[in-house]
Amino acid sequence: MISQELNDRITRVEDGTGAGAVLRLYWQPAALSEELDTARPVVPVRLMGEDLVLFRDNSGELGLIGRHCPHRGADLCYGRREDGGLRCPFHGWHFDRTGQCVETPGEPDGSRLAENIRTTAYPVVEKNGIVWAYMGPGEPPAFPDLDCFRAPESHVFAFKGLWECNWLQAMEVGIDPVHASFLHRFLQDEDPAESYGKQFRDKAGQTDMPMTQLLREYPRPEIRVEETEYGLRLIALRHMEDGRSHVRVTNQVFPEAICIPISNEMTITQWHVPIDDTHCYWYSMFTSFGNPVNKSLMREQRLKEHRLPDYAPLKNRRNNYGYDPDEQARETYTGMGLDINVHDQWAVESMGAIQDRTKEHLGKTDVAIIRYRRMLRAAIDKVEAGDLDTLPLRGPGAEAVQGPVSIDAIGPTERWDDLWREADAQRRAPCDWAAPLAAE
Numbered sequence: 001m002i003s004q005e006l007n008d009r010i011t012r013v014e015d016g017t018g019a020g021a022v023l024r025l026y027w028q029p030a031a032l033s034e035e036l037d038t039a040r041p042v043v044p045v046r047l048m049g050e051d052l053v054l055f056r057d058n059s060g061e062l063g064l065i066g067r068h069c070p071h072r073g074a075d076l077c078y079g080r081r082e083d084g085g086l087r088c089p090f091h092g093w094h095f096d097r098t099g100q101c102v103e104t105p106g107e108p109d110g111s112r113l114a115e116n117i118r119t120t121a122y123p124v125v126e127k128n129g130i131v132w133a134y135m136g137p138g139e140p141p142a143f144p145d146l147d148c149f150r151a152p153e154s155h156v157f158a159f160k161g162l163w164e165c166n167w168l169q170a171m172e173v174g175i176d177p178v179h180a181s182f183l184h185r186f187l188q189d190e191d192p193a194e195s196y197g198k199q200f201r202d203k204a205g206q207t208d209m210p211m212t213q214l215l216r217e218y219p220r221p222e223i224r225v226e227e228t229e230y231g232l233r234l235i236a237l238r239h240m241e242d243g244r245s246h247v248r249v250t251n252q253v254f255p256e257a258i259c260i261p262i263s264n265e266m267t268i269t270q271w272h273v274p275i276d277d278t279h280c281y282w283y284s285m286f287t288s289f290g291n292p293v294n295k296s297l298m299r300e301q302r303l304k305e306h307r308l309p310d311y312a313p314l315k316n317r318r319n320n321y322g323y324d325p326d327e328q329a330r331e332t333y334t335g336m337g338l339d340i341n342v343h344d345q346w347a348v349e350s351m352g353a354i355q356d357r358t359k360e361h362l363g364k365t366d367v368a369i370i371r372y373r374r375m376l377r378a379a380i381d382k383v384e385a386g387d388l389d390t391l392p393l394r395g396p397g398a399e400a401v402q403g404p405v406s407i408d409a410i411g412p413t414e415r416w417d418d419l420w421r422e423a424d425a426q427r428r429a430p431c432d433w434a435a436p437l438a439a440e
Contacts (some may be wrong), residue, residue, distance in 0.1 A: 002373075007357045010376050011168045013274040014049035018380035019168075020274075023048065023255055024136035025383065025394060027143065029273050029283035030054055030064060030124065031131045032160055035309070042086070043309075044077045048135060049276040053077050054124070057084050063097030064133050066120035070101070095119055129158030130283060142399035144230065146253070148269040148285040150402075151433050154292040159302050160283045162312040163345055166354040167256060167280040171272040173344050174258035175368040177236035177248065181219035183347055184340045185333035186212040211408070214238065214246055221248075225368045230254060230401050231375070231392050234368050237416055245413040247420045251404040252372055254392035255379065259406045264427070265290040267406040278353035281311070289431045305339050313345060321346045402437050 013020035028047060031054050035043050041056035044067060051067040053076045061084070069076055069088040076095070079086030085096040087103075093114075094103040099121025101114040123134045127149055134140035143149055148156055163170050173179065218238035226233045231254035238246040251259040257271045270284040286293060306313055315322040321336045328335025336342050362370060379391055389395040409423035428435040 001360060002357050004358055006377075007354075009380065010373060011166050011354050012277050013167065014277060018384070019376065020048060021136075021383045022376065022379045022391075023274065025141070025388065025391065026136075026255055027125075027132040027134050027140060029130045029160070029271050029281070030133040032158055032283075032311075033126055033129050033131060036131070040081065042077060042079070042081065045133075046275045047133065048274050050120070050135075052120070052122070052133075053079070053086070054131060055079075055081065055086060057081060057086075057097060059084055061097060062124045062126065062131060064122045064124045065095055065097070065099045069093060069095075070117055070119050071104075093117070097121065128153055128156040128285060130285065141394050144393055144398055144401040146230075146259075146269065146401070147267065147289075147403060147435065148259075148287045150435070151287050155288045155433060157286040157293040157295045157298045158284065159286075159299065160281045160311050161302075161306055161341060161345075162275075162310060163280050163282065163348060164278070164317070164353070165280065165349045165351065166277060167272045167274040169348045169351050169355045170280050170282060171252075171256050171258065172369050172372070173348050174260065174270065174272075175232070175234060175250070175252050175372060176366070177221055177223055177234060177250065177368070178219070178365045179347070181215045181221075182333055183343045184212075185216050186331070186338070218246065221365075223365055223367055225371050227371070227375075228404070229392065229397075230404055232368060232371055233404065235420070237413075239413055240410075243413055244410055245416050245419075247407075247409045247411075247416050249405055249407050249420045249424075251406060252368065253404065254375065259404050261406045261408050262286065264408070266293075289427050289435060305341065313342065315339075315342045316345070317349060405437070 009018045011019060013023055030045050030047055031043055036056050043054050045052045045054045045064065052064055053067045054064050056062055058081050063085065065076065067076055068074065069090065071088065071091055071093050074088055074090040076086050076088060079088055083094065085094055085102070087094040092105040093101055096102050099119040101117035104111060104114045107113050123140055125132050127143065128151070218240065221236040221238045224235040230251070232252040234250045236248045240246065253259055253269065256273070257269055259267060259269045262268050266286055266288050268284050268286055270282055273281050273283055275281060286298065305315070315337065321342055324335045332338065334343050334346065336346060382388070382391060393401060405420065405424045407420050407424045407427070409419040411419040428437065
């Protein structure tokens with residue numbers, strides 16, 4: 001259990017908060033690129049409690065500025081795309097991509113009012129299907145050389161989904177190796193060959209055992225957590241009766257991402273991005289080490305579970321997440337269907353909009369959650385002290401950080417620490433893009 005004061009310190013992200021100051025020092029997903037693939041590429045964005053408007057101007061350049069015109073507060077999402085910026089339809093005030101007002105056409109001739117008017121604006125860049133924003137002070141940090149950024153666009157699929165809860169509890173479900181054996185337990189195993197792009201549906205390691213069977217039969221993993229230059233490496237060991245162990249390597253990428261294996265060919269890097277204190281989007285980048293990603297199939301799969309334009313899940317608290325007690329009795333542990341995103345969504349939303357950690361009781365298997373919270377608290381202290389260069393993925397050399405390794409492997413228990421490294425090297429060796437990692 002922790003105090004209410006500490007819970008607020010690590011969960012709340014709006015301007016002036018401890019966790020908010022940390023997250024603003026990193027590039028944040030602001031929108032999917034596909035959201036701008038329209039005749040009028042202008043979309044509202046709410047990020048870290050701020051209302052913004054993202055647009056591609058009439059020359060093709062991206063801008064992210066305050067949503068409300070500094071004149072009288074009209075909504076710039078309805079602005080006219082003109083002359084490299086947005087023009088407010090109310091009185092014609094025109095703003096460029098930097099947020100500078102460049103014209104106030106209704107004012108008297110010779111007026112210099114525009115020179116003194118500037119709205120909020122943030123740098124934005126586009127990478128592999130996601131538009132990223134930097135909302136912090138000073139120059140933005142370099143992007144690390146992670147697999148999801150290094151891979152060509154053909155090998156990365158990006159999507160997002162809305163969860164109605166605080167970002168921290170959303171992220172923490174991804175650094176909890178035990179929950180997969182229960183929350184995502186399938187009482188019947190489907191053919192992994194028919195489950196492209198779905199998590200826990202591949203075969204375990206290089207065996208014929210479905211991953212769902214392994215998670216179900218070995219629910220008490222040995223968990224090891226290591227601090228790394230990017231955050232935390234989690235190793236879950238499920239020891240089998242025949243002298244072998246299943247090794248699952250997942251990661252926490254600071255400040256609010258995870259990187260996990262989805263199959264023997266693909267990984268997911270997923271950010272949990274605060275909309276405000278009580279809502280967040282998860283942004284996933286599916287990275288293939290084999291064939292190019294089948295984007296149309298993966299998008300079709302996910303649009304069966306989400307609505308547009310807000311990417312909200314069709315199953316939610318208002319319809320009890322599709323809960324079916326008959327299904328729970330015979331098919332899944334939750335009774336909420338086969339999409340594990342729904343399972344996770346229920347788990348984190350059912351905690352409340354912001355989990356009350358003054359009442360929680362952590363166990364030994366929550367070691368990664370405990371370590372991460374310590375890392376976040378240390379980062380908050382460093383930011384308040386002005387010590388930014390020692391933050392994970394912020395200091396010198398951050399742009400050279402690679403990986404991280406996310407893999408499932410099975411082999412002799414006494415060789416578990418070699419197994420995952422060898423399995424990852426074998427996966428990367430024939431890759432069509434520059435996937436090899438530098439030696440640790």
